[in-house]
Amino acid sequence: MTTHLVEIDQATRRFGGVLAVDRVSSHVDEGELVGLIGPNGAGKTTLFNLISGFTPLSAGTVRFRGRTINGMRPNQVARLGLGRTFQNLRVFPNMSVFDNVSVGAVGTLPQGPFGALFARDGRARDISDRTWHALELAGLTGVADELAANLSYGKRKYLEIARALAMQPKFLILDEPAAGLNDTETRDLAAFIRRLHAGGLTIMLVEHDMNLVMGICQRVIVLASGRKIADAPPEEVRRTPAVLEAYLGTDE
Numbered sequence: 039m040t041t042h043l044v045e046i047d048q049a050t051r052r053f054g055g056v057l058a059v060d061r062v063s064s065h066v067d068e069g070e071l072v073g074l075i076g077p078n079g080a081g082k083t084t085l086f087n088l089i090s091g092f093t094p095l096s097a098g099t100v101r102f103r104g105r106t107i108n109g110m111r112p113n114q115v116a117r118l119g120l121g122r123t124f125q126n127l128r129v130f131p132n133m134s135v136f137d138n139v140s141v142g143a144v145g146t147l148p149q150g151p152f153g154a155l156f157a158r159d160g161r162a163r164d165i166s167d168r169t170w171h172a173l174e175l176a177g178l179t180g181v182a183d184e185l186a187a188n189l190s191y192g193k194r195k196y197l198e199i200a201r202a203l204a205m206q207p208k209f210l211i212l213d214e215p216a217a218g219l220n221d222t223e224t225r226d227l228a229a230f231i232r233r234l235h236a237g238g239l240t241i242m243l244v245e246h247d248m249n250l251v252m253g254i255c256q257r258v259i260v261l262a263s264g265r266k267i268a269d270a271p272p273e274e275v276r277r278t279p280a281v282l283e284a285y286l287g288t289d290e
């Protein structure tokens with residue numbers, strides 16, 4: 039038996055002739071804040087998709103909270119306690135901020151034969167509580183009634199994270215949350231991620247912004263061409279020759 043929150047064992051994903059993720063093994067422990075970096079096309083998003091059930095594994099195993107998630111659908115993995123954001127914003131522009139975030143709360147409420155017997159009000163209150171709590175964490179309560187389309191790009195990023203938080207996840211995976219943000223916004227986002235982590239959330243972060251990753255993560259996993267080439271604390275990763283090589287000749 040193991041105590042890892044997430045166990046990735048020889049995870050592999052092929053797309054035709056491309057090995058997007060090639061026999062990657064690692065783990066995430068409860069309470070960790072782990073970075074996942076690598077050049078463009080290294081397999082970061084694919085690995086996230088494997089962990090969250092959005093892409094089936096070609097080989098290998100992913101376990102989350104002791105359960106093998108191979109073959110599970112994304113909503114099943116989400117119900118187990120996995121929240122995620124996407125590299126490309128998935129915001130419903132013509133819905134209010136509140137409604138966008140409540141989608142996360144609705145998606146993960148326990149369902150079952152007794153669901154219909156529960157008072158509708160109780161269920162609605164639960165959704166509303168989760169949504170307000172997530173909005174509060176993300177600093178969005180003041181714009182809850184705005185249309186998402188009216189938010190700045192930076193605020194929309196928080197909206198996406200808030201939606202994932204409304205699922206009340208145990209484990210949050212963020213795919214390039216700082217992409218397109220300026221320096222000040224990136225610093226604020228780093229502080230926000232730190233706060234979520236300090237609040238007890240286990241987080242895995244894909245990011246191109248090296249300073250962000252090295253500044254807040256306790257451990258950094260590096261992928262290159264689908265293979266894991268490093269998995270160590272930031273200061274060690276910085277000195278790993280294979281990592282320096284992987285980034286040489288790229289424009290990062």
Ligand SMILES: Nc1ncnc2c1ncn2[C@@H]1O[C@H](COP(=O)(O)OP(=O)(O)OP(=O)(O)O)[C@@H](O)[C@H]1O
Binds near residue numbers: 083
């Ligand atoms: N649905 C798909 N069909 C075919 N090939 C894919 C698919 N998704 C990813 N790939 C390929 O798998 C490899 C890894 O892609 P992935 O998006 O996981 O990389 P990444 O590390 O997230 O890159 P980036 O930093 O650009 O976001 C790439 O060669 C990509 O072209």
Ligand SMILES: [Mg+2]
Binds near residue numbers: 084
């Ligand atoms: Mg990606």
